[in-house]
Amino acid sequence: MRALAGFELIRPKTLVGALEALDTLELAQPLAGGTDLIPTYRDLGCRSKYLVDLGLVKELNGIFEADGFIQIGPMTTHSQVINSSLIKKKARALHEATCLIGSAQIRNRGTIGGNLCNASPAADTATPLLVHDAEANITSLDDTRWIPLQDLFSGPKMTILEPDELLTGIRLPVVSGGSSFMRIGRRKGFTLSIVNAAAYLEREDDRVGEISIALGSVAPTPLCIQGLDELQSGDMNDGFIDVVNDICLDQIKPIDDVRGTAEYRRDMTSVLVRRAIRDAWTSCGGVLE
């Protein structure tokens, strides 16, 4: 049938080896789990002459806690994220989102870094990480730096990564609040999000200490909602949720596509924002009337 063609596979064992390959080889591209890249190449042909497989680079894999951060290697598979008790306990939204990605076969192969660098506006790992204030570590042979995760995305399926740069780490601060992930797709499982929403809340008795919301598949990139800081110390009630919802609707720019219309996405944004806020609130011990 449709055979793959046109590339040579390189399998460096170290991060330096991978960075050198990307730096020196013409038209080289990193390969993470391949669950998006290989099917795309089969359909559209290969634009790269070299695929640099990061699967053997041990320092890019794993989850650990250090210096007040949860650090996640970009080559950590979705299954590893799901099985991490640290993520389940301290970044619930990411755990729940990851459980909904692909199928068991895809979760065993696909990676969190691949999901982010593929830069789909619908990426299910992006919104939970955004509400958890995640940062991305970008590394080339000359330089390494941390940037807010939001800045990694420059458009649909586009990142700010230069050809010689790699996403080499993801970190999120260890926090005290609760988070939630909600999505709507055509089916319950193994499907792309038509809209997804993540919420993070800190509770001070019946008041909201801090709140952040991120939305997927309603803008050219996963979207972290701005301007929620001013709402801090509001009472948690329907009126508060309405205000947050209005702020979200002001900032999304949904489009019509094969999976849904812009109008449907606007309506579902409201549904999911409400569900996610309520669920995050309950998850940190809050009560709703």
Add this chain to the structure above:
Amino acid sequence: VIFELNGRSVEVDVPSTMTLLDMLRTELGVTSVKKGCEQGECGACTVLIDGAPMTSCIILAQQVEGCRVCTIEDFVDNPLMKELREAFLENGAVQCGFCTPGMLLSAYVLLRDNRHPTEEQVKVAIEGNICRCTGYVAIIEAIMDASQRIATD
């Protein structure tokens, strides 16, 4: 590439662009691994790599260097797989049979890790295995049945 296939060490000379699926079928003659969508969606090409189910159509052959790859043939004498096979037959969970090797491998991993799954857990485990014949009901019943059988053993 040198790897372990169903407990035997094998060495095959393959180009960068060959998938694990094509290597298994054309270079090694393992035709129980089916070629369906070639997109990682249908699960007919499911194999176990180091014990975890993955779709071999979107994995490059050279990437299994040093890995343990298992296909349905590795489980001929496996007691859990024997229960699953019998439950599939008795519950009418096999019609054309194209999805069956992949379906059995996904079901095997589920019951290996969780002997008493709920129906919901069964559905999640076989989400990545498409069947165009049965409508899934018989397959889900067969897996639940096999789970009962191993409980009473």
